[in-house]
Amino acid sequence: MTGPLLFLLGLTLALGLLVARRAPHQMGPALADAARQGRKIGLRIPLGIFIATVLAQLIPREAIGPVIGPESGVRGILAATAFGAIMPGGPMVTFPIALMVWDMGAGKAQIVAFLVSWSIFAVHRILSFELPLMGGRFVALRLLSAWYLPPLAGLIALALIPLVPAF
Numbered sequence: 001m002t003g004p005l006l007f008l009l010g011l012t013l014a015l016g017l018l019v020a021r022r023a024p025h026q027m028g029p030a031l032a033d034a035a036r037q038g039r040k041i042g043l044r045i046p047l048g049i050f051i052a053t054v055l056a057q058l059i060p061r062e063a064i065g066p067v068i069g070p071e072s073g074v075r076g077i078l079a080a081t082a083f084g085a086i087m088p089g090g091p092m093v094t095f096p097i098a099l100m101v102w103d104m105g106a107g108k109a110q111i112v113a114f115l116v117s118w119s120i121f122a123v124h125r126i127l128s129f130e131l132p133l134m135g136g137r138f139v140a141l142r143l144l145s146a147w148y149l150p151p152l153a154g155l156i157a158l159a160l161i162p163l164v165p166a167f
Contacts, residue, residue, distance in 0.1 A: 041092060044090075044092035044093075045092050047092070047093075048089075048092040048093040048094075048095070048096045048097075049096045051093055051096065051097065052093075052096035052097045052099065052100040053096075053100065055097060055100060056100045056103075056104060059104065061104050061105060064101060064104040064105045064106055065105045067079050068080045068083070068101070068106045068107060068110040068111075068114075069105050069106060069107055069110070070105075070106075070107035070108070070109075070110075071107075072107065072110065073158070074151075074155070076106075076107060076109075076110045077109055077110055077113045077150075077151055077154035077155065077158070078113075078151060079110070080106070080110040080111065080113040080114040080117070080150075080154065081113045081114070081116075081117040081150040081151050081154065082117070083114055083117075084113065084114040084115060084116070084117025084118035084119075084121065084122075084150060085117045085118070085121035085122065085123055085150075086123055087114075087118045087122065088122075088123075088124045089124075094115070094118050095115075098111055098114060098115055101114075107158075108157060108161055109154045109155070109157040109158035109161065110154060112153050112154050112156075112157035113150045113151060113153060113154030113157075114150075116149060116150040116153040116154070117150035120146050120149055120150060121143070121146075121150070126139060126143075130142075
């Protein structure tokens with residue numbers, strides 16, 4: 001087991017014991033909610049991993065490095081920013097794809113830019129939710145005020161790479 005998994009296991013047990021001790025009548029609803037959430041995402045995670053592994057078979061490994069590899073620098077950060085903005089899907093798809101692309105040779109700074117861009121600019125979310133709910137003026141304001149964040153995050157990551165120890 002990894003450290004984060006052990007931490008989550010310990011936190012789960014501690015909180016479960018706390019609920020069982022302080023409010024035992026809440027344990028049933030809590031377990032029912034957990035089961036309901038598990039059914040919702042239980043299939044999405046394996047599907048996301050499957051999509052990422054199939055994409056890894058379709059994309060030649062040697063195509064990743066020149067575009068978003070560690071040596072691609074600012075150009076790669078900008079490419080990863082664009083890719084992150086058009087990446088459809090939620091975290092169950094995006095994070096396995098990010099991991100797959102990283103394993104295929106993408107740079108750390110480029111993956112940072114990709115994930116920040118996906119978090120801020122996901123076009124599918126803008127078109128599906130933000131534009132209809134918030135309106136075009138708000139969307140324009142938000143995009144104009146945040147356009148620089150993914151490349152900036154990538155550049156900061158590029159500067160920090162030598163300072164952050166490997167783990």
